[in-house]
Amino acid sequence: MPSLAHFITTHILDQPNGCITFADYMEWALYHPVMGYYATRALDMGKKGDFVTASHLSEDFGQLLALQFVQMWNVLGKPQKFTLLEMGAGQGKVAYDILKFLGQHHDDLYSILDYAIIERSAQFVNLQQQVLRDFSVRWCSWDDFPPDSIVGCCFSNELVDAFPVHRLTIQNGELAELYVTVNRDGWSKLDQPHPVPSSLIHQFKDQIGPLSTPELGSYFSFVGINLPSLMYEDGYVTEVNLAALDWLEKIAVRMNYGYLLTIDYGHLSPQYYHPARCQGTLQCYYHHGHHPDPYRWVGQQDITCHVDFTALQRQGERWGLKTQGFTQQALFLMSLGLGDRLVALTTPNGDGNQSDLSDLNMILQRRDALQALINPMGLGNFKVLIQSKGVADDSLTWFSTDPVTPVRG
Numbered sequence: 001m002p003s004l005a006h007f008i009t010t011h012i013l014d015q016p017n018g019c020i021t022f023a024d025y026m027e028w029a030l031y032h033p034v035m036g037y038y039a040t041r042a043l044d045m046g047k048k049g050d051f052v053t054a055s056h057l058s059e060d061f062g063q064l065l066a067l068q069f070v071q072m073w074n075v076l077g078k079p080q081k082f083t084l085l086e087m088g089a090g091q092g093k094v095a096y097d098i099l100k101f102l103g104q105h106h107d108d109l110y111s112i113l114d115y116a117i118i119e120r121s122a123q124f125v126n127l128q129q130q131v132l133r134d135f136s137v138r139w140c141s142w143d144d145f146p147p148d149s150i151v152g153c154c155f156s157n158e159l160v161d162a163f164p165v166h167r168l169t170i171q172n173g174e175l176a177e178l179y180v181t182v183n184r185d186g187w188s189k190l191d192q193p194h195p196v197p198s199s200l201i202h203q204f205k206d207q208i209g210p211l212s213t214p215e216l217g218s219y220f221s222f223v224g225i226n227l228p229s230l231m232y233e234d235g236y237v238t239e240v241n242l243a244a245l246d247w248l249e250k251i252a253v254r255m256n257y258g259y260l261l262t263i264d265y266g267h268l269s270p271q272y273y274h275p276a277r278c279q280g281t282l283q284c285y286y287h288h289g290h291h292p293d294p295y296r297w298v299g300q301q302d303i304t305c306h307v308d309f310t311a312l313q314r315q316g317e318r319w320g321l322k323t324q325g326f327t328q329q330a331l332f333l334m335s336l337g338l339g340d341r342l343v344a345l346t347t348p349n350g351d352g353n354q355s356d357l358s359d360l361n362m363i364l365q366r367r368d369a370l371q372a373l374i375n376p377m378g379l380g381n382f383k384v385l386i387q388s389k390g391v392a393d394d395s396l397t398w399f400s401t402d403p404v405t406p407v408r409g
């Protein structure tokens with residue numbers, strides 16, 4: 001079978017203008033059904049793979065999310081059907097920890113729970129079905145949810161950063177798009193442009209062109225950013241995630257009442273599109289290292305971009321979702337009791353009452369994991385956005401506006 005790079009090259013050469021948008025390139029590199037990153041290497045994510053997510057560190061992450069869902073269910077008046085729709089469930093670890101915890105500690109919610117997953121990668125669906133074989137879970141597509149059908153909470157962790165993005169630049173003071181074209185520089189040495197050997201590392205390069213869709217032009221006024229303007233220099237590079245807007249619309253339309261909880265790394269628009277962030281936020285992950293070159297190791301490395309949380313909030317408002325709150329993961333998890341868990345680890349007669357060395361090792365490992373979840377230089381600086389539809393009561397623990405209610409952690 002030809003390599004993914006060869007497949008993309010052929011596709012580019014078939015285009016009348018000899019280039020494709022970066023979003024199309026990222027789409028193939030990550031989601032080609034056989035050779036894309038999410039069909040191959042991503043399956044190993046975790047300590048063996050290219051990156052870890054919060055769920056790999058400790059089951060506490062899923063358990064604390066479960067506590068948030070219990071609270072949401074209560075605020076909604078304990079509806080007798082409550083859907084938890086997880087989007088982009090990876091190896092199924094978050095789902096496993098949530099379901100196990102609810103089964104053990106919150107049987108009232110567990111017994112009526114409708115746990116659904118929307119997962120794009122067929123290989124991940126297989127893995128999730130093995131990991132979650134002891135639980136009642138259904139794998140769905142968007143078509144399984146008619147308009148106004150969802151009562152509950154739709155949620156994702158590190159999903160939106162994996163959507164294909166458009167890359168934009170400024171040229172002569174005007175907004176332009178960065179397309180992907182084939183790098184012909186190496187071809188003269190090869191004597192034949194076709195087929196292109198997969199050994200060429202930099203088989204692709206950027207090419208500047210006009211915007212591929214007017215939505216890219218209107219995006220910046222939508223999020224309140226004056227771009228282009230004199231504050232931005234020629235050569236400024238950034239990204240726009242139009243797929244995130246489509247995704248949010250899909251959810252909002254299907255939600256009857258309930259919540260949307262999004263966890264990811266990212267910023268509000270003023271930070272995201274700060275003139276000083278002149279090379280954008282695109283990062284690639286390979287063997288726990290990261291770099292900004294999306295044309296290396298095609299299909300073998302993860303490609304991600306930070307999330308513009310202002311865009312999610314504005315798009316939510318456009319489709320009837322109210323922002324309940326926006327904060328850092330560290331504060332979110334602390335308010336759900338992560339601090340209590342840390343304290344209990346070092347308290348005699350708490351979980352911290354170790355009897356032998358192996359217990360002590362486990363306690364130290366768990367303490368490190370809990371600290372990693374709130375590390376302000378790492379996962380703790382991830383952002384959490386909760387939006388709601390048709391919910392009158394704003395009283396989720398972590399977003400209390402009542403100054404006398406302390407953060408539990």
Ligand SMILES: C[S@@+](CC[C@H](N)C(=O)[O-])C[C@H]1O[C@@H](n2cnc3c(N)ncnc32)[C@H](O)[C@@H]1O
Nearest residue numbers: 038053055088089090118119120121124157158
């Ligand atoms: C970085 S992983 C995160 C996995 C998991 N949420 C976690 O915390 O470990 C991204 C996941 O989203 C899935 N995915 C990407 N785009 C998707 C889409 N449009 N719809 C559903 N799943 C998607 C990927 O296949 C993968 O399972």
